[in-house]
Amino acid sequence: xxANAMTQIWVFSGLSVLAVVFVFGMFAKLYRKAGxxxxxxxxxxxxxxxxxxxxxxxxxxxxxxxxxxxxxxxxDVAPQQDLYTKQxxxxxxxxxxxxxxxxxxxxxxxxxxxxxxxxxxxxEGLIRLVMEGHLRGIIGQLTVEEIVKQPExxxxxxxxxxxxxMNKMGLEVISFTIKEVRDKNDYITNMGRPDVARIKxxxxxxxxxxxxxxxxxxxxxxxxxxxxxxxxxQERVLAQTVSLTKQAEAQRDLDVKKATYEQAVKTQQxxxxxxxxxxxxxxxxxxxxxxxxxxxxxKEEQVKVQEAEIARRxxxxxxxxxxxxxxxxxxxxxxxxxxxxxxxxxxxGKAASIRQQGEAEAEIIFKKGESxxxxxxxxxxxFQEYNQAAVIDxxxxxxxxxxxxxxxxxxxxxxxTVVSTGxxxxxGVNKITGDIAKMAAQVPALFEGLSGMDIKDLLSxxxxxxxxxxxxxxxxxxxxxxxxxxxx
Numbered sequence: 001x002x003a004n005a006m007t008q009i010w011v012f013s014g015l016s017v018l019a020v021v022f023v024f025g026m027f028a029k030l031y032r033k034a035g036x037x038x039x040x041x042x043x044x045x046x047x048x049x050x051x052x053x054x055x056x057x058x059x060x061x062x063x064x065x066x067x068x069x070x071x072x073x074x075x076d077v078a079p080q081q082d083l084y085t086k087q088x089x090x091x092x093x094x095x096x097x098x099x100x101x102x103x104x105x106x107x108x109x110x111x112x113x114x115x116x117x118x119x120x121x122x123x124e125g126l127i128r129l130v131m132e133g134h135l136r137g138i139i140g141q142l143t144v145e146e147i148v149k150q151p152e153x154x155x156x157x158x159x160x161x162x163x164x165x166m167n168k169m170g171l172e173v174i175s176f177t178i179k180e181v182r183d184k185n186d187y188i189t190n191m192g193r194p195d196v197a198r199i200k201x202x203x204x205x206x207x208x209x210x211x212x213x214x215x216x217x218x219x220x221x222x223x224x225x226x227x228x229x230x231x232x233x234q235e236r237v238l239a240q241t242v243s244l245t246k247q248a249e250a251q252r253d254l255d256v257k258k259a260t261y262e263q264a265v266k267t268q269q270x271x272x273x274x275x276x277x278x279x280x281x282x283x284x285x286x287x288x289x290x291x292x293x294x295x296x297x298x299k300e301e302q303v304k305v306q307e308a309e310i311a312r313r314x315x316x317x318x319x320x321x322x323x324x325x326x327x328x329x330x331x332x333x334x335x336x337x338x339x340x341x342x343x344x345x346x347x348x349g350k351a352a353s354i355r356q357q358g359e360a361e362a363e364i365i366f367k368k369g370e371s372x373x374x375x376x377x378x379x380x381x382x383f384q385e386y387n388q389a390a391v392i393d394x395x396x397x398x399x400x401x402x403x404x405x406x407x408x409x410x411x412x413x414x415x416x417t418v419v420s421t422g423x424x425x426x427x428g429v430n431k432i433t434g435d436i437a438k439m440a441a442q443v444p445a446l447f448e449g450l451s452g453m454d455i456k457d458l459l460s461x462x463x464x465x466x467x468x469x470x471x472x473x474x475x476x477x478x479x480x481x482x483x484x485x486x487x488x
Contacts, residue, residue: 030057032065039101040065041112050105068112072100072174075124079132082184083139085147091183093139093147095158097131098174099166111170127171134161144187151178241331250315257308265301 033055034040040051044063049056051065058065077097082090101111115123138157139147147154158176166173182188272294279290 030060031055032058034067037069037071039068039070039108041068041108041116048109050108052103052105052108066112066116068101068108068116069120070101070103070108072098073120073124073127074098075128076179077128077131077135077176079136083136085139086141086143089144089183089185089187091139091144091147091181091188093135093178094180095135095176095178097127097176099127099171100174101170102172107167107170107172109170110168114169127169130165131158131162131176134158134165137161144181144183145191147178147181148188148191151181154178237332246315250312253315254312257312261301261305261308268297 032040032051034051034053036053040056042049042051042056042058042063042065044059046063052070075097076094078092078094083093084090101108115126118126135158138154138161142154155176155178159173162173162176272290275290
């Protein structure tokens, strides 16, 4: 094969490779892939379709595609104007909204129709206007307390309210968070003051209760310490009493044993002396033997004395601890029983005295009430026996008191200034005494007005009544009226 043929082969091969590379390059240029955070909206001769998560060949001149971002959009929602709450309080609310295009094809097509030709800033501006309007409506339905204390409720309402409008734009609200709520009139600041005061009050109450509990526990501890100290003193006194008792008993036993031993020693010594005198003349040769026996007896007695001394010391030790305490305990119990009996007798005596005093007072009250009742009955019977003359006497007797009561105000007057007008009428003291005389002259009229009786008529009947009782006077009056009727 010549060089020309080889050259042609290499040229053909190179051209073939270039053609393949060109074809693959054109194919790669025509093939468009959609990433996980975007969607391709393809439109052209084959209609409109959505490419999401894979790729597709875009035929030049007859088809075209645009990218639509599916990423999360985060922007502030902060109306410049004041928002008015249900209470009419102007507040400023700042929030953050998280919005994205829905992933379903229908929502992507809807969003592409409305936002595909707009920049991200323009798109966020449109969404912000919609959300600010809804936020204004929601704030107008709530109080300041609900907005501040329940921001989650505001966020839930915001998402549910904006859902329809966002669906119409192919969007969805991922989250809506209120960052800050403030007002110009310090309403929010003052709103927390009652809670702060309540918390401070609860803290003061808790501190006071803690101090009270500490004081109570401290007092209980002191009382328990005092009780324990008293019990210890009581036990100490009891032990001392027992010890003194044991000591006395041991001393008594020791004295008795000493007297017994001394008596036995003296008896044995006397017997030995007597036997010695008797036997000295008879058996001189047994003197040494008897002397040895006496020494042996003395040694045995010394041993017994030592044993007795040991026993005495044991009993003395026991007596110094137990017996005095026992004696003191018995003494205290005896004193306590005597005090109990004394208090019982005093209580019984006081109860008997109080009972006797109460019975005497009840008897006195009963006698007094009985005498008062009898006096009232006697007085009532006396009033029933009053005749008309007695009644007149009572009424006439009271008339000076009435006049005196009318003149009493003059006694309270310190000084009287008399002014004469010169018209010839009476003035001065004569005028005052004349007024008093006129008031005294009105007393009979006052009596007749109060009693309904004519004083002249009553005085004219006094002689007729005499000393007769009301019953006799009425009987005579009836008889006279009967006769007068018969005469007619």
